[in-house]
Amino acid sequence: MTPEAPRDIxxxxxxxxGVRTDVAVRRGRIVAVQPGxxxxxxxxxxxxxxxxALIPGLHxxxxxxxxxxxxLSSVDLTGAGEAWPTRIQQAxxxxxxxxRVVGHHDPGLDGLDRWMLDRVRDDVPVRVQHRGGALWSLNSKALRLLPPPTTAGEHIGVERDDTGKRTGRVWxxxxxxRKAGGSALPDLTSLQDRLxxxxxxxxTDASPDLDPDALVHVSTSLSTGRSQLRLLLLSxxxxxxxxxxxxVGPRKIVLNDHEMPDAQALRDAVTASHEEGRAVALHCVLRTSLVLALWALTSAGSMSKDRIEHGSVVPPELADWIxxxxxxxVTQPVLMRDRGDDYLDTVDPHDRDHLYPYARLLARGVKIAPxxxxxxxxxxPWAAMRAGRDRLSANGRRIGADEGIPVRLMLRGFLSRPEDPGGFPRRVAVSEPADLCLLRAPLDEALAQCSADVVRATWVGGR
Incomplete structure (x- = not known):
């Protein structure tokens, strides 16, 4: 599908x-900013x-x-508590x-396997995703549809127990x-409308290894239709x-805290990407994976566009290293609200003061974006800005020792260019692309409200 030409606006x-004026858009770009x-x-x-207020669109x-x-069309276990089996049975x-089930977290179910799921439901294939996104638990009916082991052995990420049986846990x-038939590529229209x-x-799609069909699907969906979105890929x-x-942005490399990669292999992967002229985006959640990532970047030599993804735990000495x-x-302040109570209850006591230290990193001159x-x-994104400002869990507990960040400062991160997260914010200025967001109130008033309700309209390239 070829997108229709943008209308002049x-x-x-x-x-x-801060000044009331007029803005003219022609052929997808801003051509004038002046009254009258x-x-x-x-x-x-x-x-x-x-x-x-007219501001650049958020990224x-x-x-x-x-x-x-x-x-959007999955069974969500968030907040289900002991009623989680009923939600799956009725789906x-x-x-x-x-x-397809998402939002699983109950600590008592962290070992969720095929046999536990079979007792809940065994008439259709069922897969349950841990809320962190890395782990799927499959019932036996779903597991039997997975591709069999190759002649070289079991597929990477498919777990087996001590007796050699597949447990149903897939990382x-x-x-x-998708090959088993349980993951047709979803329609992205509703998600694009929501964004x-x-x-x-x-x-920026941070999926590390999208296959060619998925890449074409994503690119086509975002470049055509009524709700186009700019796209940067980390695959x-x-x-x-x-x-x-x-x-194409930096290459995503995942460091799992539950199964750390070989240090030399990680360094070699960073070096290989740099030799291709491509920066890296290193997925690091806890302190251990961050230390390994920073060692690899130090050993291989860093590039200006290298990124740390998440950075949930960053003590002062690691902030200095960064x-x-x-x-x-690139971090996620909203998780302080949604998971803050769990973090405070389960994270190493030495790390509780170092959760999501946005202000600390800014103070050290680190480019950081939400x-x-x-x-x-x-x-x-408005919820993320509130969370970064308030730094409170869902139960009102203070998260970490860091200071809250003013909403205006967090907005700058959302307005930074896709290829330069945390850099200078984009501007509404002549010759800039008409990727615009019109608010229902002046900026000071909109930021005081800090709600998605302030958004009136958006344009991407004038569309």
Missing amino acids: LLHDVEVG LVAGSADVNVVDGEGG DHHLHLLAAAAA APDASGWV RRDDLI RALGVTGV GKVPPGLGDWAR ADLGVRV SSDAPYGDLD
């Missing part, structure tokens, strides 16, 4: 940089801004598009014939589940031919 009486502009023809779409610097879209299979292998309604005009292999809309390397951090990690975090 004239935005009357909008606040730009008039439409040149009847074909121009004239919008009365009513004094509302979510880390989410997972396919998983987020699939989660209707999706179009693929599977029951980071959506590709295998646009939140004021988001671009996303390891990105074939040519995706078009100009999808850009600053010395000149790498940036993101959602959807579907594993709330998609709403």
Whole structure:
């Protein structure tokens, strides 16, 4: 599908940089920012801004598009407590014939395996995703549909017990589940509509290893239709031919805290990516994985666009190391609200003061930007800004020793360029792409409210 040409737009009486003015858009770019502009023809779409702020569209610097879209139609165990089996038993299979479940976390079920799931439901294939996104638990019916082991042995990520039996626990292998028939590529339209309604005009897909079909699906979905979004990809292999809309960012490399990679192999992977001219985005959640990531970057030599993804635990000495390397951090403040109580109850006591230290990293000159990690975090960037400001768990407990960040400062992170998270914010200025978000109120008032309700309209390239 070829996208329709953008209409010329004239935005009357909008606040730009604290001043009420007019903004003209032609062929997808801003061509004038000054009071008293008039439409040149009847074909121009004239919008009365009513004094509302016009800002660049927000960019979510880390989410997972396919998983987020699939989660919209999945059974959600969030808050289910002891009623989780009932939710699975009552769920209707999706179009693929599977029951897809997300939001599993109950500590008593962290060992959820095929036999436990079989007792809940065994009539259809069932897969349950841990809320962190890395682990799937499958019942026996689903497990039998997975590809059999190769002549070289079991597939990486498919767990077996001491007797050699598959346990039903599968780590980071959506590709295998898709081959089993349980993961048709989801329609992204509803997700794109939701993102646009939140004021988001671009996303960075942080999935590490999308296959060619998934890459084409994502790129095509975001570059066409009524709710286009700018796209930056962190996938390891990105074939040519995706078009100009999808850009390639750093290569995502996952460091799992439960199963750390070999240090030399990690360093070699970083070196190989750098030799190809491509920076790396290293998935690090806890202190141990962050130390290994920083060692690998020190040993291989860092690039200016290298990224640390998450950085949930960053003590002062590691913040200094990050600053010395000149790498940036993309993090998820909203998880302090959604998971803060669990963090405070389970994290190493030595690390409780070092959870999500946004202000600490900024003070050391580190480029840092907020993101959602959807579907594993709330998609709403305004919720992330509130969480970064308040630093409170759902039960009102203070998270870490770091200071809260003003909403305006967090907004700067969402406005930073996709290829430069945490850098200078984009501006509403002549020659810039018309990736715009119109708010219902002046900026000071909108930031005081800090709610998605302030978003009135968005445009991507004038569309």
